[in-house]
Amino acid sequence: MATQHSRSAARIMISPAVLLLLAWMIVPLALTIYFSLLRYNLLMPGTERFVGLLNYKLFFNNPAFFTALLNTLLLVGGVLIITVVGGILLAILLDQPMWGQGIVRILVIAPFFVMPTVSALVWKNMFMNPVSGLFAEFSKAVGLQPFDFLTHAPLASIIGIVSWQWLPFATLILLTAIQSLDSEQMEAAEMDGASPLSRFWYITLPHLSRAITVVILIQTIFLLSVFAEILVTTNGGPGNASTNLTYLVYARSLLNFDVGGGSAGGVVAIILANIVAIFLMRMIGKNLDA
Amino acid sequence: MARAVSNRRKVGYTIAAWIIGLAIFFPILWTIVTSFKTEAEAISSPPSFMFFNWTTENYTTVLERSNYFRHFWNSVVISLGSTVLGLIIAIPAAWSMAFVPAKHTKNVLMWMLSTKMLPPVGVLIPIYLIFRDVGLLDTKTGLVIVLTLINLPIIVWMLYTYFKEIPGEILEASRMDGASLRDEIIYVLTPMAVPGIASTLLLNVILAWNEAFWTLNLTAAKAAPLTAFIASYSSPEGLFYAKLSAASTMAIAPILILGWFSQKQLVRGLTFGAVK
Secondary structure, eight states, X not given: OOOHHHHHHHHHHHHXXXXXXXXXXXXXXXXXXXXXXEEOXXXXXXXXXXXXXXXXXXHHHOHHHHHHHHHHHHHHHHHHHHHHHHHHHHHXXXXXXXXXXXXXXXXXXXXGGXXXXXXXXXXXXXXXXXXXXXXXHHHHHTTOOOOOHHHHSHHHHHHHHHHHHHHHHHHHHHHHHHHTSOHHHHHHHHHTTOOHHHHIIIXXXXXXXXXXXXXXXXXXXXXXXXXXXXXHHTTTOSTTXXXXXXXXXXXXXXXXXXXXXXXXXXXXXXXXXHHHHHHHHHHHHHHHHO | XXXXXXXXXXXXXXXXXHHHHHHHHHHHHHHHHHTTSOHHHHTOSSOOSSOSXXXXXXXXXXXXXXXXXXXXXXXXXXXXXXXHHHHHHHHHHHHHHHHSOOTTHHHHHHHHHHHTTSOHHHHHHHHHHHHHHHTOTTOHHHHHHHHHXXXXXXXXXXXXHHHXXXXXXXXXXXXXXXXXXXXXXXXXXXXXXXXXXXXXXHHXXXXXXXXXXXXXXXXXXXXXXXXXXXXXXXXXXXXXXXXXXXXXXXXXXXXXXXXXXXHHHHHHHHTTXXXX
């Protein structure tokens, strides 16, 4: 059907997008790998030299690296569990008959549109601040000692803030998926005496599997590179308690000017993201074909 | 009888959903309320929810003192600029993939999705150094370029799923009726493609407006959009809750309103068409 002519026209139409993305991927990637093999500090220009894998060795021997790696996994895993479980429950609730459904949905989705720096600062100052935050006021009102969230539980606090931002996304997608569920099937199961729990387990959950996969995939992409929330709340601290890989590389290269060491960290971050990506692409590929 | 039971249930669901909905929305509501307080009231204990002297002085102060309009304008230029540029590059690509699919179309699409998986921090250093050397650091042009490339895969995917739904038969029918290629594009394809393009534009403006990795790392005072401007309130001397709230409210209001209109498109766009 498509003629030779339209084929070549199609190729021309598609090439700018492909070439730009290709360049965007390959040029910086090659440079990052190249820099990671150099001793390269912005404060000592002209002293760059090839050092092989030394940067990687230093990076892996630095205890901060394992803390950051663990924090990255905890952050991604924690937020995923909270948002997926919370999102499923919330989506089921919002699917029930009620008054003002549209307005509730608008309220629930709102945090997703708040820019990360705003939500992080609002939570940090107006809620988690141990002197004047609302949580502190609340503790005082019930006679408890105010808790300094960002000092004593920095990573958990950031997981909380990021979950607040992503719960709306998970809810909205899962709700969209639930609404496409065949209600007759549900009614039939109810007539046959299936309990609500088994209806959820054998009908709702399998129906949602594809949407859950998509939520996990998309969120993981964004959660691996959480940055602004850490920058404005804790600066990665206290110590390295809330530093993830993204923040560690940023601190190495742009705060300590160690381009070589930072690049080695960047390469490690890319490898980590790829391991996750392979699993997820396989999962989504399976689900998309089905 | 059955009706009474289901109505009682409906009341229960309504109450539960409203409580949860308001709890989730509360931080935003609290920010808006605080923006109308004086600084003293903003940190008063116990906090006041309604009964204080509502004032708009924070808004005037933020607007007068802090170059707010420059940062707002930067956000507008960067988010709209990168989206429009992205559309110009993506429309032909998505168009040809949807209407003249080749053997490798699916692979190209999957590959584009995979470029989104490249963590930004993995390429931060080269981009930073290149931008420094060619003078693109802290410029709107630089950010438009980066954000265009960041969001290009999403734009292509979204447009592809929309174009895919335009039936090919309609093109054949118009051709049979003797429409020229020009007529075909103006009278048949464009009207059907415009809603999809508009949705894509909306979603990408939202994503670009809120992008906070590249905007924080590649800008300083001059080209900083609102994300970076708000971040400057994190310094201890910037701890003025009422003014922070006023600046925050102004920064999120336009996108919050746009966002509420784009719920459906959001699902479709961010799931690459997998959930509709």
